[in-house]
Amino acid sequence: MARRKPRGEQVGRTWPAMVLVLLGGVTFLAAAALVGWNRDAPAPPPSAAPAWCERVVRVLAASSFAPVLARLEADMGRGANCVRVATVESNGRAAAALVASDEPDVWIPDDASWAATVPADLLAPRESHGSGTVVATSPIFMVAGEKAATRLRQAGGTWKGLADLVEKDPGTRLVVDDPSMSGDGMVAAGSLAEAVWQDEGMDASALALAKIVPKARTVGGEVALPSGDGEVGLVPEHALLAAAEQAGGGGEQMLSGRDYTALQRFPFLVTAKAASDPERAKGVDALRAALAGPGMGAALDASGLRGADGKRPPGRAARNVPDLTGEPLPVLEAHHVDHVFASWYPQDRRLTVTMVVDVSWSMSDPAPGSRESLIDVVRKGCATVGQMLPDGSRLSLWEFASHLDGDRDYRVVVPMRALTSESRRSLSTAIASVKPQHSGTGLYDTILAAYAAARDNYTAGTSNQVMVFTDGINEDDAGSISRRELIRRLERAKDPRKPVQLSVVGFGKPAELQALGKALEPVGAYVEPLRTASEVEAMFIHLATGGLHAQTG
Numbered sequence: 001m002a003r004r005k006p007r008g009e010q011v012g013r014t015w016p017a018m019v020l021v022l023l024g025g026v027t028f029l030a031a032a033a034l035v036g037w038n039r040d041a042p043a044p045p046p047s048a049a050p051a052w053c054e055r056v057v058r059v060l061a062a063s064s065f066a067p068v069l070a071r072l073e074a075d076m077g078r079g080a081n082c083v084r085v086a087t088v089e090s091n092g093r094a095a096a097a098l099v100a101s102d103e104p105d106v107w108i109p110d111d112a113s114w115a116a117t118v119p120a121d122l123l124a125p126r127e128s129h130g131s132g133t134v135v136a137t138s139p140i141f142m143v144a145g146e147k148a149a150t151r152l153r154q155a156g157g158t159w160k161g162l163a164d165l166v167e168k169d170p171g172t173r174l175v176v177d178d179p180s181m182s183g184d185g186m187v188a189a190g191s192l193a194e195a196v197w198q199d200e201g202m203d204a205s206a207l208a209l210a211k212i213v214p215k216a217r218t219v220g221g222e223v224a225l226p227s228g229d230g231e232v233g234l235v236p237e238h239a240l241l242a243a244a245e246q247a248g249g250g251g252e253q254m255l256s257g258r259d260y261t262a263l264q265r266f267p268f269l270v271t272a273k274a275a276s277d278p279e280r281a282k283g284v285d286a287l288r289a290a291l292a293g294p295g296m297g298a299a300l301d302a303s304g305l306r307g308a309d310g311k312r313p314p315g316r317a318a319r320n321v322p323d324l325t326g327e328p329l330p331v332l333e334a335h336h337v338d339h340v341f342a343s344w345y346p347q348d349r350r351l352t353v354t355m356v357v358d359v360s361w362s363m364s365d366p367a368p369g370s371r372e373s374l375i376d377v378v379r380k381g382c383a384t385v386g387q388m389l390p391d392g393s394r395l396s397l398w399e400f401a402s403h404l405d406g407d408r409d410y411r412v413v414v415p416m417r418a419l420t421s422e423s424r425r426s427l428s429t430a431i432a433s434v435k436p437q438h439s440g441t442g443l444y445d446t447i448l449a450a451y452a453a454a455r456d457n458y459t460a461g462t463s464n465q466v467m468v469f470t471d472g473i474n475e476d477d478a479g480s481i482s483r484r485e486l487i488r489r490l491e492r493a494k495d496p497r498k499p500v501q502l503s504v505v506g507f508g509k510p511a512e513l514q515a516l517g518k519a520l521e522p523v524g525a526y527v528e529p530l531r532t533a534s535e536v537e538a539m540f541i542h543l544a545t546g547g548l549h550a551q552t553g
Contacts, residue, residue: 409442440476
């Protein structure tokens, strides 16, 4: 297996700072610290740059992009607009942690989606000094031996077909780079999930990842090439070229995806501190000009990367890689990145969640697509959430109907508490006690009460969620508040210091749910109608692996 330099480490060619990054297990557990960098002290010049060029730009760069900067050094160090680049190489979550320091002027990660993993105020506004501009790309290919490649072609040769194969075919397995360590793995895994999202929605995407991850071989510091007949590796073009140079080709076949193209995008991200400092900003502008200059194409080509449009492969790869025919998948949004991490690393699933279950009598009806009743399917979903969330998560369980507890439409079955081995056992018993009642559906009063309780039980450092499952829309509930009053009171109950994501998931009655979703837009609620038992299962998996969120695009 071809190996690469471990990408969790930082290699400072010109920074005098020492970087400490703590990585624990498969999850990034700690931030990094920079010490001893005196910005006022002159940095030693790169060997190829004239010593008289005093303008220095501190760049945090992905290890796959750093060679581009090295090849441009000589040209950048000349002329009135000269600039010297002091580079630290870092990837993945380790790099994202370094952005919080005051040292980097520019961050060039190995995908634009990494920007969503840092606080927005750390980066300059888009297009300020060229921030957000894509300066390089690299497509990700599906790489397989003959047998696996044949199965993949029979499945359509698509990313969605690969997801279905890995999920359902016992003979097909996935190989992927560790998503926390680089865009190589994070974009590969995210693209597979995104292909499902584009066709079937985010609930189905979350369910697919949950079934795929146990069948995935995750590697770190190695190219994710297949080693068995049934394995399919997800490998960016730049890594394939590096592996071929080290070990020669292994005879694997490559597919680009007939439905979509998975694409790493390397963005030029300017830090807010650099943009606000006129002297630092001058260096940023000089670097941006150099990256748009005449030497950039040759530097990218020699480094195994493509230009910003992704159309022309590096010269030595032109005859050996398939054409890109599928529409490029979009840059992963923050919530989609969260799902990748939460699927791979259980500790990332920490939530504070209130699950609110409708127990009106219609919940005893059979669930379409299942021999079980709807309440049985929901009970299983609640149990799944309890099993998937790690210790340290907090969970509460409510049931509601109409006048279920005196004048209240709801009853707290399990008060908010931390998940432990003991509390999980009591949760199982509590879930089994949730049973349909001969009653109506007091939805509006329950939503308001659950939201207020979640706000009052807010836990900093986790995603705070309220998920209401119903199969009716506020019916047969004497004395209920109106929809307009619900919205008014929710708006008053919102606390910007304690953000709570409200989600209402309904079974059947799509028209009524869509109307409710439209009405709840002002409070940022997520409202989704479900139609089959499998969609119910997928929704609970979605909740457990990062939470439900209002769609933003």
